[in-house]
Amino acid sequence: MTEVAPDEVDVLVDAWRRERPDLDTAPMEVLSRISRLAHHLDRRRAGAFSAHGLEAWEFDVLAALRRSGPPYRLTPGQLVRETGVTSGTMTNRVDRLAARRLVSREEHPADGRGVLVRLTAEGRETVDATLADLLAAERRMLDGLTEPDRAQLVRTLRRLLSR
Amino acid sequence: MTEVAPDEVDVLVDAWRRERPDLDTAPMEVLSRISRLAHHLDRRRAGAFSAHGLEAWEFDVLAALRRSGPPYRLTPGQLVRETGVTSGTMTNRVDRLAARRLVSREEHPADGRGVLVRLTAEGRETVDATLADLLAAERRMLDGLTEPDRAQLVRTLRRLLSR
DNA sequence: AAAGATTGACATCTCAATCTTG
């Protein structure tokens, strides 16, 4: 028999099976683990970011601008769609990032209602250095997986996400 | 060739590969999907809860009490450890749940510093009905997976979570 | 002094209302 180390969700599921033996807890086995892994990831991410003086929300905005490519400019609306927060939140985030000189606001050349948010040189340097550390931290979270298992995991997660 | 539907993370990873071809984005393929699935799950959960007039944070507390078994009583400290929030947050949550008569506060019989939080009959009925709906909603999120794939996914997630 | 719970200050999010321009 292969020994499998129980995790926190095994404890959770056992408790529910004891108290509610009528319910099928199979979905919990998958989705509680997804949820808890996401929280663990948030903490690891926060650790990687704090080494560069960034909060997670700051990284999210800077990263969206960085991966959009030169000239590293997006409207607040595009940033809202990239990051999944509301427009009020994004106005606030851009205010604070601009105060730190990591982004700047520019008038939209073609639309008087609009604004363009641009990554500054300092913002770009910060996000580039942070991303390298973030990926290194994430790699450490995954180093218990074999490559075939990792690839299979990606396929399964993609199927869940694309519905 | 099997066609695989691309998801939102494929778009994200492609952007990074274009802008930072020097970086190995493999960790992102797993962990960005975990993170986004967790957010999708949060929205589904909120939907299942709202049908019963509950917020997610309310369910988290009631569920911890319910699965602890009769007499459905835990200290605020135990609830903090079960739910992963801070003690200040838990004081607040218990206040609001008690105002809704879903839990009640009792003096701890053996420790004058302590308090016991008890699930009321109404709280128990609410959490029992909500849990059934939650599991049904979660089952729908997973119904694209074959049983062997689901079982393999659980094994892989458990390995990631137990380190 | 340590442990358990509470309180208050502060940060950040969402939602709805508002302002400006197309």
Next chain:
DNA sequence: CAAGATTGAGATGTCAATCTTT
């Protein structure tokens, strides 16, 4: 009037300080 951005109100979280009891 629709779209884009901003503002303000309210909800909920964290953190650090405090109070009570062990």
